[in-house]
Amino acid sequence: MTESTSGADPHGTAQDHALATARRQVALVRDEKRNLDRQLATAGDQNQKLRTALESARGQIEQLKKFLANEVEVPLTIATLVRVVPPSTTVGSATLTADVHISGRLVRCPVSPLIATAGQLEPGRQVLMNENSTVVAVLGYEQSGELAPVQEVLDATRLVVGGRSGDDRVLRMSGALRKAKPRPGQMVSIDSRNGMALELVERQEMEQLVLEEVPNIRYTDIGGLGPQIEAIQDAVELPFLHPELYRQHQLTPPKGILLYGPPGNGKTMIAKAVARSLAERAAEQSGRKEAKGYFLNIKGPELLDKYVGETERQIRQIFSRAREQAASGVPVVVFFDEMESLFRTRGSGVSSDVETTIVPQLLTEMDGVEKLDNVIIVGATNREDMIDPAVLRPGRLDAKIRIDRPTAEGAREIFGLYLTETLPLRQEEVIAAGSREAALEQLIEVGVSSMYAQDDSTRFLEITYRDGSRETLWFSDFTSGAVIRNVVDRAKKMAIKDLLTDQVRGLSQEHLRRAVAEEFLEQQDLPDTSDPEEWARISGRRKDTIADLRFVLHRGSRAAAASAPTARAGEQS
Numbered sequence: 001m002t003e004s005t006s007g008a009d010p011h012g013t014a015q016d017h018a019l020a021t022a023r024r025q026v027a028l029v030r031d032e033k034r035n036l037d038r039q040l041a042t043a044g045d046q047n048q049k050l051r052t053a054l055e056s057a058r059g060q061i062e063q064l065k066k067f068l069a070n071e072v073e074v075p076l077t078i079a080t081l082v083r084v085v086p087p088s089t090t091v092g093s094a095t096l097t098a099d100v101h102i103s104g105r106l107v108r109c110p111v112s113p114l115i116a117t118a119g120q121l122e123p124g125r126q127v128l129m130n131e132n133s134t135v136v137a138v139l140g141y142e143q144s145g146e147l148a149p150v151q152e153v154l155d156a157t158r159l160v161v162g163g164r165s166g167d168d169r170v171l172r173m174s175g176a177l178r179k180a181k182p183r184p185g186q187m188v189s190i191d192s193r194n195g196m197a198l199e200l201v202e203r204q205e206m207e208q209l210v211l212e213e214v215p216n217i218r219y220t221d222i223g224g225l226g227p228q229i230e231a232i233q234d235a236v237e238l239p240f241l242h243p244e245l246y247r248q249h250q251l252t253p254p255k256g257i258l259l260y261g262p263p264g265n266g267k268t269m270i271a272k273a274v275a276r277s278l279a280e281r282a283a284e285q286s287g288r289k290e291a292k293g294y295f296l297n298i299k300g301p302e303l304l305d306k307y308v309g310e311t312e313r314q315i316r317q318i319f320s321r322a323r324e325q326a327a328s329g330v331p332v333v334v335f336f337d338e339m340e341s342l343f344r345t346r347g348s349g350v351s352s353d354v355e356t357t358i359v360p361q362l363l364t365e366m367d368g369v370e371k372l373d374n375v376i377i378v379g380a381t382n383r384e385d386m387i388d389p390a391v392l393r394p395g396r397l398d399a400k401i402r403i404d405r406p407t408a409e410g411a412r413e414i415f416g417l418y419l420t421e422t423l424p425l426r427q428e429e430v431i432a433a434g435s436r437e438a439a440l441e442q443l444i445e446v447g448v449s450s451m452y453a454q455d456d457s458t459r460f461l462e463i464t465y466r467d468g469s470r471e472t473l474w475f476s477d478f479t480s481g482a483v484i485r486n487v488v489d490r491a492k493k494m495a496i497k498d499l500l501t502d503q504v505r506g507l508s509q510e511h512l513r514r515a516v517a518e519e520f521l522e523q524q525d526l527p528d529t530s531d532p533e534e535w536a537r538i539s540g541r542r543k544d545t546i547a548d549l550r551f552v553l554h555r556g557s558r559a560a561a562a563s564a565p566t567a568r569a570g571e572q573s
Contacts, residue, residue, distance in 0.1 A: 064114070076136070077102060077129045080194045082172070084111075084121045098135055100127060101194040109133045123157075124174025124196050141176060141198050145189040148197075149313055150182050159197060161190060171197040184320060214279045214293045215272035222269050223417050224410025224481065228401055229270065232257065235399035236274055236376055240331060241281055254398035255366055256377030258339070260384040261403040264480035267380040270403065271295075271335045274378060278331035286329070294325045294332040303342060311342075312361040319365040319375075326374035339379040340386040359388045366396050405479055408452045414481050415444040418488040419507075424495070426506035446509045447487065450516040452476040458520065464548040475520045483519060490515035 079102035086096070096111040098121060111121070112134050120138045121127075128137040148161035151168055156178060160168050171190060173182075180200045182188060187201045219229050239246050239253030246253055259267040272295060279293030296318060303311055318334065326332045336342065343359050366377070379397060381387060391397060406414060425439050433439035458475040465471070491511040498504045498511075 075131075078139070079107075079127055079129055079135075080142075080191065080196065081121055081123055081125050081127050081135075081138075082106065082194070082196075083123055098127070100129070100135070102129070104193070107133065109135060112136045122175025123172060123178075124176065124191075124198050141174060142189075142191055145191050145198060147187050147201060148190050149317075150184050150186050150188055152184060153182060159188075161188065161197065169195075171195050174198045183324070186317075214291055215276050215295050217269055217272040218276055219273050221417065222266055222273060222481075223413030223415075224406035225266055225270065225403065228403055229273075231399070231401050232270060232274060233277075235401075237277060237281060240278060240374075240376075241285070252395075254376075255395070256379065256397045257399040257401060258384065258387075258392065258397045259378065259380045259401055259403050261382060262405055262480065263382045264482035265403045265405060266481045267403050268335075268337060269481075271333065271378045271380060274376070275331070275333040275335075278333065278376070282329070282331050292330050294322070294330065296322060296332065296334045298334065298336050299338065311358055315358070315361050315365065322375050329374065332375045334375060334377050336377070336379045339381040340383040343388050343391050344386050345388045346390075359391065363390060363396070405477065406481065406484075408448055408476075411451060411479060411484060412444060412448050414484045415447050415488065418485055419444055419447075423492075424506045426504075426508035429506075429508060443507065443509055443512060447484075447512045447516065450513050451479055451484075451487070457517075459552040460520075460523075462550040462552065463546055464550070465545050466547045467545075475523070478523055483523070487512070487515045487519050490518060 079100040082099040082101055084096065084098050085108065095113070097108055098111050099106055099108050101107075109129065110133075114136065115121070115138060121135075124141055126139040126142060127135045128139065130136050148169075150159055151162050152160040154160060154170065157173055158170055159173055159182060160170055162168055169192075172195060174196055176199050177188065177197055182197075182200055188197045189199050189201050190197050222229065235254055235257055239251075243253070259270060261267065275293055275295040276291070279291040282293065283289070283291045298318060303314055322332045322334050343362060346356050346359055377397065379387075379391075384392075384400075392400070419440060421436060421440060423440075425436060425443070429442070430436055430439040433442055452474075454474050454476070459472060460475050460478060461473040463471045463473065491507060491514070494511040494514060495505075495507045
């Protein structure tokens with residue numbers, strides 16, 4: 001056994017091993033070849049399928065080209081799409097059809113398969129139709145048409161609009177208008193021939209008149225009107241904050257207030273402060289962090305429109321918007337500035353008697369079926385005598401608050417709003433006063449004493465009344481919050497000029513004295529009239545009691561060169 005094993009050929013064993021390895025490699029190569037053959041066969045099948053698909057697509061494209069060439073042959077007819085009819089509702093048709101308005105007729109016609117999706121077929125769009133009455137293309141909406149106000153939205157597809165003659169109409173809404181979701185009071189363009197309301201039209205001039213925002217004005221920003229502000233708070237805020245107490249005492253909250261008096265004394269600022277205060281109080285009650293409210297600022301002269309009925313429509317729209325916003329529980333202030341320009345006494349013969357329709361429209365909105373909950377009307381005027389008495393009676397503008405010219409103490413408060421501690425003051429005056437606070441107080445006192453002095457330098461006007469009595473009006477009799485602010489601005493400009501020219505920094509008492517004097521001289525020229533009515537409006541006197549005016553003109557006044565026809569010669573000082 002030992003000899004036999006040892007005598008075996010080692011070379012024969014190695015050859016057998018190599019032969020076995022080679023056979024295995026050949027088998028692997030054969031398997032790989034079979035896999036490649038199968039993959040090649042599969043690829044060939046796929047290539048054949050792609051070739052077949054391309055040939056089919058080429059044939060379809062050629063057919064569509066021929067179809068398109070036939071369908072776009074002129075002449076093509078333009079029609080208005082009314083609605084799309086699904087295939088299941090059309091007898092004997094498996095294709096999409098549509099109802100269109102064409103030549104005053106409602107026609108049902110097929111839709112070309114070239115129109116990719118039915119989503120393009122929105123009601124109100126214009127479509128092209130070939131000679132076979134097939135819809136072959138979708139266009140846009142008609143760009144022109146009549147304007148009409150929305151009276152009522154019936155459902156998702158129809159609405160009621162007002163007509164010129166007062167007759168309301170029911171119209172279909174276009175696809176674009178359905179997406180816009182119109183509200184009553186808004187304006188839409190209409191195609192009366194096809195009975196279609198096309199699109200929403202925003203009236204830019206209306207948006208300029210109405211500012212829906214919470215003003216950034218508070219009562220603390222108003223000086224010299226403490227009693228008036230208290231009266232306004234009692235009239236407006238108490239009913240809003242304590243409605244249950246008003247119900248218990250069977251009290252009706254006021255619908256509105258009238259702020260009247262000479263111009264420039266803060267009537268507009270008070271109205272804005274009312275809106276701000278109501279918004280903040282409402283936020284406190286509801287637990288909101290942010291004060292939310294609306295202030296609709298209506299400028300009377302800009303609201304007047306030359307077209308009959310347009311002003312009345314805008315008034316309706318204003319109150320409709322106010323009711324919409326108030327329905328969410330937030331306060332809304334509707335502020336009519338220069339109220340006398342809109343709601344004059346009827347039959348006065350002014351402005352072609354447009355007030356005969358405008359005043360009743362306002363009364364209708366105030367006394368209408370729809371309550372003005374959370375809505376307060378604030379009117380401002382310096383000619384309360386020109387407003388129609390029906391507007392002013394109790395139950396409409398219940399509270400009437402006179403905003404008069406500030407007293408000396410009130411002027412001191414107003415000066416304090418504009419002369420603040422952050423202003424640069426003249427250093428020598430600060431040293432002399434002992435502190436910036438004391439220097440500022442002296443500066444305010446100089447402004448008040450200069451403005452309210454009654455001597456020959458501040459005599460303004462001498463009035464003779466019909467009963468023979470006379471009265472001298474001083475510069476202080478024509479002072480207002482606006483005048484005080486202008487005086488302070490003048491003084492600040494003087495300080496800036498001195499800094500640039502003489503390198504002397506700071507606002508001084510002399511700047512304020514000069515500013516008061518310049519403002520006084522300028523006030524003599526405005527207005528340049530001797531009409532008792534105008535001066536009565538400015539001074540707060542009754543025009544029917546004034547018999548004569550005598551101006552006291554001062555040296556340097558531009559008014560000295562002008563002579564008034566009814567006034568006697570004034571004196572020079």
